[in-house]
Amino acid sequence: MSEIKNIKNLKEFSTSADRFEGANLLCPGCAHSIIVREVLNATNDDLILSASTGCLEVCTAVYPYTSWDASWIHIGFENSSTAVAGAEIMYKALKKKGRLKQPERTPKFVSFAGDGASYDIGFQWISGCMERGHNMMHIVLDNEVYANTGGQRSSSTPIGSSATTSPEGKKSYGEKRNKKDMMAIMAAHGIPYVAQVAPNKWKDMVKKIQHGFAVEGPVFINAVSPCTTEWKFDPKDTMNIADLATDSLVFPLYEIIDGRELNITYRPKNIVPVEEYLAAQGRFKHLFKDEYKYLIKEWQDRVDEKWAYLQRREEARI
Amino acid sequence: MAFDKMELQKIEVWDGNRAAAQALRQAQVDVVAAYPITPSTPIVEGYAKFLADGYIEGEFAMVESEHAAMSACIGAAAAGGRVATATSSQGLALMSETLYQASGMRLPIILNLVNRALASPLNVNGDHSDMYMIRDSGWIQFDAFCPQESYDLNLIAFRVAEDHDIRLPAIVNQDGFMTSHTAQGVHTLSDDEAYAFVGEYKPMNDMLDFEHPVTHGVQTEEDWHFEHKARQHNDLMVKVIPKIKEVFADFEKLTGRKYNLVEKYDMDDADVCVVCMGSSVETAREVATEMRAKGIKAGVVGFRVFRPIPFAEIIDALKGVKAIAALDRSSPNGAAGTLFNEIAGALFNTDTKALLSGYVYGLGGRDLTKAHLTALFNELQANVDAGKVTTQLQQFIGVRGPKLAYL
Numbered sequence: 103m104s105e106i107k108n109i110k111n112l113k114e115f116s117t118s119a120d121r122f123e124g125a126n127l128l129c130p131g132c133a134h135s136i137i138v139r140e141v142l143n144a145t146n147d148d149l150i151l152s153a154s155t156g157c158l159e160v161c162t163a164v165y166p167y168t169s170w171d172a173s174w175i176h177i178g179f180e181n182s183s184t185a186v187a188g189a190e191i192m193y194k195a196l197k198k199k200g201r202l203k204q205p206e207r208t209p210k211f212v213s214f215a216g217d218g219a220s221y222d223i224g225f226q227w228i229s230g231c232m233e234r235g236h237n238m239m240h241i242v243l244d245n246e247v248y249a250n251t252g253g254q255r256s257s258s259t260p261i262g263s264s265a266t267t268s269p270e271g272k273k274s275y276g277e278k279r280n281k282k283d284m285m286a287i288m289a290a291h292g293i294p295y296v297a298q299v300a301p302n303k304w305k306d307m308v309k310k311i312q313h314g315f316a317v318e319g320p321v322f323i324n325a326v327s328p329c330t331t332e333w334k335f336d337p338k339d340t341m342n343i344a345d346l347a348t349d350s351l352v353f354p355l356y357e358i359i360d361g362r363e364l365n366i367t368y369r370p371k372n373i374v375p376v377e378e379y380l381a382a383q384g385r386f387k388h389l390f391k392d393e394y395k396y397l398i399k400e401w402q403d404r405v406d407e408k409w410a411y412l413q414r415r416e417e418a419r420i
Numbered sequence: 421m422a423f424d425k426m427e428l429q430k431i432e433v434w435d436g437n438r439a440a441a442q443a444l445r446q447a448q449v450d451v452v453a454a455y456p457i458t459p460s461t462p463i464v465e466g467y468a469k470f471l472a473d474g475y476i477e478g479e480f481a482m483v484e485s486e487h488a489a490m491s492a493c494i495g496a497a498a499a500g501g502r503v504a505t506a507t508s509s510q511g512l513a514l515m516s517e518t519l520y521q522a523s524g525m526r527l528p529i530i531l532n533l534v535n536r537a538l539a540s541p542l543n544v545n546g547d548h549s550d551m552y553m554i555r556d557s558g559w560i561q562f563d564a565f566c567p568q569e570s571y572d573l574n575l576i577a578f579r580v581a582e583d584h585d586i587r588l589p590a591i592v593n594q595d596g597f598m599t600s601h602t603a604q605g606v607h608t609l610s611d612d613e614a615y616a617f618v619g620e621y622k623p624m625n626d627m628l629d630f631e632h633p634v635t636h637g638v639q640t641e642e643d644w645h646f647e648h649k650a651r652q653h654n655d656l657m658v659k660v661i662p663k664i665k666e667v668f669a670d671f672e673k674l675t676g677r678k679y680n681l682v683e684k685y686d687m688d689d690a691d692v693c694v695v696c697m698g699s700s701v702e703t704a705r706e707v708a709t710e711m712r713a714k715g716i717k718a719g720v721v722g723f724r725v726f727r728p729i730p731f732a733e734i735i736d737a738l739k740g741v742k743a744i745a746a747l748d749r750s751s752p753n754g755a756a757g758t759l760f761n762e763i764a765g766a767l768f769n770t771d772t773k774a775l776l777s778g779y780v781y782g783l784g785g786r787d788l789t790k791a792h793l794t795a796l797f798n799e800l801q802a803n804v805d806a807g808k809v810t811t812q813l814q815q816f817i818g819v820r821g822p823k824l825a826y827l
Contacts, residue, residue, distance in 0.1 A: 148630040150499070165644050168635040173627035175498050176637035177521050181491035184483070188453060188495020189627055195450040195479040196501055196628065198422075203629050227491065230484035 131337025154219035217258035334384025441466025443574030446614035450501035453492035500626025523558030545785020546596035681730035690719030
């Protein structure tokens with residue numbers, strides 16, 4: 103039987119045995135490695151992991167090295183979810199047949215993918231995995247852009263952000279479309295658990311990851327992952343940016359159980375204006391020109407509206 | 421064992437798909453992940469039904485696309501167990517990215533490829549476009565000419581692919597409909613005999629061995645990529661052919677059915693011969709026998725193994741023959757046919773004086789009739805008599821409209 107790992111404080115948490123080595127090629131200040139360590143440290147159980155092609159993959163498994171001290175697989179850009187689902191199917195088959203080498207162990211199956219690999223190219227694969235009910239967790243490292251290939255827009259890129267394929271310019275304010283609501287889409291699959299997490303709220307994250315590991319069936323986690331390179335902020339500010347993301351409610355932290363029951367898991371004591379979140383990042387710099395300031399107002403309105411919606415959902419218990 | 425054995429007749433009436441499904445059952449495949457596509461679907465339906473009826477202990481996952489099917493097969497194989505699937509045509513095209521990943525990761529998955537034309541125009545019938553499309557993907561490719569061979573080669577494929585010296589995925593080809601949906605008498609093995617032949621799956625670098633974590637599917641750039649690809653090619657060229665011969669010999673001992681890398685029919689003294697694959701081999705053999713009655717020394721060579729290419733065996737099979745027709749069941753779309761090129765490449769540095777010509781036939785399920793083959797053998801004899809190829813090097817057989825000839 104698996105046990106829930108008991109974590110008292112951040113020091114203990116950050117010094118627990120690493121199965122994701124610090125020896126990796128991710129950028130200084132990259133939130134990916136912080137999130138991955140927080141996820142892996144949330145359990146003592148064995149892990150079967152996968153990653154889609156992307157920053158995490160190219161920075162952690164460059165032959166003849168690996169940063170992973172747990173079984174790990176990468177196939178392609180679109181299919182980290184299905185790779186782990188395949189391993190989970192084999193686990194079930196071998197368990198049934200009594201052929202597991204360590205039958206008493208209770209492995210957890212986790213796929214990591216960026217927002218491009220989840221919201222766009224891997225969307226169908228994730229949907230398939232969620233629908234089929236594999237006992238697995240898919241975690242999006244959501245940095246709202248194709249960072250590994252140099253900053254192209256994905257369907258997670260927020261409106262007004264300047265990306266290389268939706269650049270700001272004399273006649274454009276950058277990305278024209280709102281971010282896709284993957285949380286709602288995944289919840290609509292009726293899966294046991296969907297949650298949004300952020301690396302700065304590590305206790306909230308650990309609780310959600312542990313809940314996700316405890317339930318039977320597929321789990322979807324969207325993790326905001328501030329990207330120093332593409333969001334254009336100083337590498338030392340990763341956690342400050344994450345704080346602004348959660349405290350401005352641009353990234354509200356909540357969970358949806360069984361596709362219905364919505365719980366808000368973090369209520370900032372002092373809600374920060376969206377403007378402060380935007381002002382801290384180079385990708386939104388152009389929005390502060392006079393002609394685009396209306397977009398900042400619209401941003402704030404959207405965030406307020408979404409927050410009100412989440413609260414109504416939570417209250418209604420539907 | 422928590423599954424029931426099936427009592428089979430010595431000879432069962434099975435089509436190629438049923439024969440393949442029965443082989444998957446007897447091999448007790450641990451995981452099948454699949455997506456339906458005509459004409460291969462009955463193979464995975466067969467596995468699912470055997471599972472539902474308690475004749476298999478394993479897992480079947482009906483996923484949302486062929487790409488996902490092979491992705492799940494890769495994850496399952498890396499986890500450490502016996503894996504198989506089936507597809508055709510467009511399905512193979514969709515999964516083609518993952519085929520390279522499966523072979524590059526050295527995962528011994530068995531894929532039943534029920535050969536079918538590639539769109540456009542959309543077509544569900546048999547030709548070899550799909551088989552040719554992924555010929556450089558690093559998979560071993562067997563070719564079954566009839567349902568019996570579909571059964572036998574599936575059992576053989578597991579033994580070859582899963583051998584720890586090999587660890588490469590393998591395809592068993594059979595012609596869509598002509599083989600997959602045509603029932604014939606198939607000599608069977610008992611469940612125990614078949615399983616004993618295939619053997620227990622022996623995991624290697626299995627992700628589910630938690631004491632030995634393993635990283636699958638790494639990145640290599642210019643510093644290592646070439647060495648990995650070269651090693652894989654080397655194993656295909658050096659290790660696979662002897663392994664296939666060894667497993668063929670074991671299979672002959674068990675069943676009396678003898679398989680060869682290239683199958684020769686009346687080739688000992690043949691002047692003219694047809695080289696082809698799939699169900700056409702059987703038609704060509706029948707016509708060759710008829711030609712012999714008419715005084716033309718005709719023979720047939722069929723590729724049993726398409727990848728790795730049995731280079732030495734091709735040279736040997738075609739030794740002494742005076743005219744060769746290479747029959748390609750796929751549009752070369754601006755080139756000579758694949759078999760034409762393979763044969764030309766094999767023979768170029770030999771002292772052969774054989775006249776080689778190429779024929780494109782049977783696209784989208786168009787029949788290759790005995791009349792076509794009779795005319796073809798006569799044409800080859802005319803080449804022999806003239807001492808040169810009397811036609812253009814590439815012709816189309818059985819297509820309507822004006823005669824098409826090139827090169």
